[in-house]
Amino acid sequence: MSSLPRFTLPLPAADFLRDYWQRKPLLARGCASGLEIPDPDTLAGLALEDGVESRLIMGGQQGQHGETASWTQRHGPFDEDDFRTLPESHWTLLVQSVDYCLTEVSLLLDSFDFLPPWRLEDIMISYAVRGGSVGPHFDQYDVFLIQASGQRRWQLGPACDASTPLQPHDSLRLLADMPVQEEHLLGPGDVLYIPPGVAHWGIAEDDDCVTWSVGFRAPRRADLLARITDECLANMPEALFTDPGRDLPEDAAGLSDTDVDALTAQALGLVTPERARQALMQLLSEPRQSGPDFAGLDFEVDTGHIRAAAPEAVLVRHGSTRLLADAKGLWLNGEHVPLPDDSRSLGTYLASRRLYDAASLNQHAGTAGMELLNEWIEQGFFVSLE
Known part of the structure; x- marks a missing residue:
């Protein structure tokens, strides 16, 4: 039976946010499902596309005398010959923002409703063969x-932090x-x-290692600060500094604290507050x-898979929306x-989830709202499942 990607916290969300979020790692065994799409071939196909951010990272194998092979990184888009010439081990393909390209992947993000939607960024997916890794590193998110x-x-x-010593590498912060x-083997x-x-440092144990990274x-x-400043200065009427009723200068040669x-x-x-918001x-x-370098709306949505897994849904938000x-x-x-x-x-209903049923749409959208929604469907921001 088809299923959509899903993740469930193994503890109450409030406890996770209090005890783990931005504090310490959490291992959650068997808490995700519906991760069959995309397979490695589909992921490789995305890496051939212009505008899709992808990388191939190789290295990390140990030599006969204990030395570690140097790390190399190449950026896509790739061609099929690039994949034919890869070694048998110790390489990883990473594709960024797969949820923008494959809408069914983006549906996993509904599982993270214990955080505000603006906090979600994207889903990167990697495929690695045995020994494949991106090396020891840390992220700032x-x-x-x-x-x-x-x-x-x-x-x-x-x-x-910024003072932690790194390896001498031009593009990889290892x-x-x-x-x-700690050490954990994930299946x-x-x-x-x-x-x-x-x-953290993750190393593939076999030749079928697919990992989703929700960033x-x-x-x-x-x-x-720059965005708030720009908004406050836009269309701002000319206004000069004023200082009526001032006292005698405190500092005859400079700028006083007052x-x-x-x-x-x-x-x-x-x-x-209004301008900042x-x-x-x-x-x-x-x-x-x-923008023109990423035609996210051009990727077709697998409506058949979504309909089979969620028969009550009549509309899905495109992954790049x-x-x-x-x-x-609505923004x-x-x-x-x-x-x-x-x-x-x-607006609240559409922004709170990615799958929509007919009854709820009719409840929240008046005549004008439905007209707007039909325009957004034509523009590709939403996809009808009917």
Whole structure:
């Protein structure tokens, strides 16, 4: 029987967020299912496509005298000859944002409703043969590592930061040394959560090792500030600093603390909660990949598979469609779409999940809302399953 990808926390969500989220790793045995699609051939096919971010990483094998083979990384798109000439072991193919390309993969993200939707980034999927790995490293964001097929041995190390020594490599940020503190062998359905900064190293144990990596959006603080600033300055009327009723100068030769406070307060006064929310909603609803270099909406959706696994569903959100709802409507891939009063709840419903049934759509969407929805279906943001 067909099934959709799914993950279930092995403990109450509140306990996970309190005790594990961004604190320590969690091993969850047998907590994921429905991971049969894509198979390695489909993954390799995606790596041939222009605009799909893919990599081949090789290395890590031990020589006769204990030395480790150097690591190499190549970026796609690849061609079929690239795969024909690969060695028998110690290589990994990684394809980023597979959920954008294969909508059925994106349905796994509904299992992470214990976090706000803007926190989700994408799903990377890797295929490795025996010994395949990307080396010892750490990420700056949270990741759930989900074993789909084969086995992968994960070694976990200490917490790392910008001062942690790295190997001398042009493109791979590999740790110079990784003391092993934990080791886990993952099989199909097993899941390992890794917080930001925790060192880890996964090595394929066989030639059928497929691993899904659910990554989370963690915007750089500088990017948040820049976006908020840009929004506050857009269409801002000219306004000069004012200081009526000021006292005699405290500092005859420089800038006093009082003046610093006044200048700063008037500058920061341009940042209002409404403008900040506007800027953040736009930023956080933008897809990771978009524009002419990524034709995400061109990838066909396997509606037959989804219908068989979820017969009550009549509509699915395309994997490359990113949604956030606000009080006035819906943010769709970085653009705000106002909704009429009788369809305001449609935005909340659409943004809260990726599969939709007929009764709920009729309940939340008025006549104008259904017209908008039909436009979005024509544009490829949603796909009808009927």
